[in-house]
Amino acid sequence: MIGGNEMAKKQTVHVKINGQQREADVEPRLLLVHFIRETLGLTGTHVGCDTSNCGACTVVLDGKTVKSCTMFAVQADGAELLTVEGLFREGKLHPLQEGFKQEHGLQCGFCTPGMLMSTYVLLQKNAQPTESDIRWGISGNLCRCTGYQNIVKAVQYAAGKMAQGGAR
């Protein structure tokens, strides 16, 4: 009988993650966030609430942000993924990462990977967001430390930096 705790047939999942092609055989019930963290060993993506509320597990899947705790790894088969590890390129922090550092956009840092991924997509779609655009853009990400003020400033810092040609 299925619907219990015994293993279902494993399925192969292929993804391109942070530019690298990876594949693994997984149980269908494996959540994408556990696939990323445990199977692929990329622990930058966090498990926060595990109930689709907090957004700490946010990753970019085919250009869109998703909560990786609310998706199965098998669903991402063939997809292109970007996680926080993929923001650091050629030995350089992404302007957003720089912004979070400069503007104190984090305290405990637990929500930061998810915040970075949400704001990464936000800036790709809207290079000059207003404060309200930024707040709307991170409305699916909870931060219990900062009060969001400095996160908004961090995104504004990055937008400014990217407008000056630091864009990517």
Place this chain on the structure above:
Amino acid sequence: MIPPSFEYLRPKTIPEAVKMLEQHGAEAKILSGGQSLIPMMKLRLARPGFLIDINRIAGLSYVKEEGGYLKIGGLTREAELEASPLVRTKYPILLDTAHVIADPQVRNMATVGGNLAHGDPANDHPATMMALGAQVVATGPKGERVISIENFFLSLFSTALEPEEILTEIRIPMPPARSGGAYFKLERKVGDFATAAVAAQLTLDEKGICQKVGIGLTNVGPTPVKARKAEEFLRGKKLDEANSKQAAQLAADESTPSQDLRGPVEYKKGLVKELTKRALSRAFERAGK
């Protein structure tokens, strides 16, 4: 939280998906956006033996006007509905609704079809679809059948869909001239279900008298509520302050909320009254444009 084990199936066409449903019956569930189903599986409130992932079926995601209807493909994401130029210019009530569903990440996955087929009275589209007089298309072994939204919600988490049917399309009759609608929701915080919400859709005649009235209520009963008495009362009347107040009272009387963390019954009925007034007034304003 780890969901129970299941067999994962990924059909490429609707007939293939229907066949899988026929084969596995009540043990199978359709996986659309998964934003309600997966949390329920993680909490082990749902334990399907088979998940039929319809996300790779082509041609199930669209928003278009055709044959007098606005047609929305069952697999259309909330984010796609929000971004649709057609919705943005002609169906502001749908934009109001999609905008307040969960949060941006969830809206990137969640589908309009799933929001209805889940049969959760706390979901937002049901009330709006009630106000708009929508129909849903169910595709099963015998082909398509059209179900009026009024007859779609049977009880908590239960709809008129047969176990081997898939919700493939939503049809909204294109509103005539001088029509407008709005959706007002009070939520404790972004991503929460509505404490209460109200959808209102009006069509006016040249003198500003309400010809058609649709009012739907969210999360104030075991199923989404169509506020029939309020609709009937307003039909043939002008939306002045007294009539709006009376319709709002009737809608509140028709709601049957239960007390929970979001508030007591009295408060929720009061909310329905206030939100109905606001939704009617915005709908009226939009109908005049």
